[in-house]
Amino acid sequence: MEILLSYWPWMFLLLPVAYLLGWLKGISFKKSDNPARTNTLSSDYFKGLNYLLSDQQERALPVFLHLVQVDNETLDTHLALATIYRRSGNYDKAIEVHQNLIAKPSLSAKYRSKALLELGRDYLAAGLFDRAEGLFNDVIKNGFYEQQARQYMLDIYQQEKEWSEAIKITRTLIQNGESKLRTLIAQFYCESSDQYFQKGDIKQAEAAAKDALSYDAGSIRAMVIRVQNNVALRKFKDAIKFIKRIEQTDAAYFPLVLSYCITAYRELGKLEELIEYLKWAEHQHSHLSLMQPIVELLLEVKGEEAALIYIQKQLALTPSINGLASFMMLMNKQEYFSSNNHFQKLQHAVERIRQKNEQYHCNKCGYTSGTLNWQCPSCLAWGEIKPLTGVMNAKN
Numbered sequence: 001m002e003i004l005l006s007y008w009p010w011m012f013l014l015l016p017v018a019y020l021l022g023w024l025k026g027i028s029f030k031k032s033d034n035p036a037r038t039n040t041l042s043s044d045y046f047k048g049l050n051y052l053l054s055d056q057q058e059r060a061l062p063v064f065l066h067l068v069q070v071d072n073e074t075l076d077t078h079l080a081l082a083t084i085y086r087r088s089g090n091y092d093k094a095i096e097v098h099q100n101l102i103a104k105p106s107l108s109a110k111y112r113s114k115a116l117l118e119l120g121r122d123y124l125a126a127g128l129f130d131r132a133e134g135l136f137n138d139v140i141k142n143g144f145y146e147q148q149a150r151q152y153m154l155d156i157y158q159q160e161k162e163w164s165e166a167i168k169i170t171r172t173l174i175q176n177g178e179s180k181l182r183t184l185i186a187q188f189y190c191e192s193s194d195q196y197f198q199k200g201d202i203k204q205a206e207a208a209a210k211d212a213l214s215y216d217a218g219s220i221r222a223m224v225i226r227v228q229n230n231v232a233l234r235k236f237k238d239a240i241k242f243i244k245r246i247e248q249t250d251a252a253y254f255p256l257v258l259s260y261c262i263t264a265y266r267e268l269g270k271l272e273e274l275i276e277y278l279k280w281a282e283h284q285h286s287h288l289s290l291m292q293p294i295v296e297l298l299l300e301v302k303g304e305e306a307a308l309i310y311i312q313k314q315l316a317l318t319p320s321i322n323g324l325a326s327f328m329m330l331m332n333k334q335e336y337f338s339s340n341n342h343f344q345k346l347q348h349a350v351e352r353i354r355q356k357n358e359q360y361h362c363n364k365c366g367y368t369s370g371t372l373n374w375q376c377p378s379c380l381a382w383g384e385i386k387p388l389t390g391v392m393n394a395k396n
């Protein structure tokens with residue numbers, strides 16, 4: 001097994017060759033089926049193929065470029081050669097092979113479209129997005145391989161953060177049967193909504209968030225945006241409606257809207273109701289730690305004694321780093337502790353552990369950071385990053 005593992009990068013390099021061997025096997029079957037056809041394949045073609053199979057791509061390239069006849073039978077070999085070049089980062093050579101194919105008058109419309117698509121992929125891999133986009137548009141006009149061309153265009157728009165274009169093309173893909181893209185288009189609407197919000201256009205931001213929810217009713221991100229928009233529009237009751245929807249859908253994201261939640265209840269003059277709601281939510285969701293905001297609200301609304309009684313009871317029930325930090329914050333209000341140097345150091349250390357605990361983690365690749373990204377910067381997956389808040393808890 002260890003030997004195998006040490007060879008695996010080489011095995012990867014052999015994949016295109018394996019593909020060619022499989023394809024050649026196909027040809028040999030076709031040979032026996034149709035002897036007349038075999039005679040029409042030129043000796044140059046087999047010479048080029050031979051170079052390819054013996055890993056001499058440099059010698060194979062001029063042979064293939066000068067082949068006069070390219071048809072449906074020999075097209076695959078040209079494409080395989082270009083793929084080898086593209087995978088090894090040799091984009092110029094891949095482009096040369098594909099351009100050469102497109103120029104052949106013997107190629108059918110369908111296969112010309114395939115060559116155009118592959119040429120677009122070369123430019124995409126080389127980072128020349130404008131050229132790639134133009135070629136994919138040509139493929140769509142030709143009427144063959146349109147769905148693939150749209151998928152690659154979607155890659156471009158995501159990399160360039162052109163969300164309105166990404167939305168347009170994803171809608172077409174969904175109309176043509178790609179229903180699994182519904183959660184993805186919801187993310188694009190959310191990106192678009194964020195842009196409107198930053199420009200101060202809350203109305204458009206709200207419209208885009210509604211579109212996101214129409215495609216993906218469970219989109220936490222769209223719900224968070226609707227909370228933010230409704231608070232900005234001073235529609236506090238609507239904001240609370242979405243806060244509760246987030247808490248019910250996935251409570252791990254509740255800390256994201258906590259500050260909006262406090263603002264909304266405060267503006268409505270219902271802080272006591274909020275304390276009861278937070279206590280209830282914490283009890284409902286074992287991974288959710290709301291001791292800190294509850295203690296702060298109790299301090300504000302009912303005074304120090306009520307806060308101390310609550311935190312002591314909660315710490316006995318479910319010890320957690322958040323609870324400990326809140327308890328120490330309360331102790332610090334007393335002269336005895338606030339003037340004690342050792343206590344100050346201890347409180348500082350606990351606070352640092354608590355902050356370190358507030359992190360976000362990608363379920364797909366394990367990427368961890370202190371800020372929430374809806375698209376993972378490491379594996380580029382959407383909606384896979386979740387908050388880890390409250391995990392250092394004796395309950396779990």
Ligand SMILES: [Zn+2]
Nearest residue numbers: 362365376379
């Ligand atoms: Zn990731």
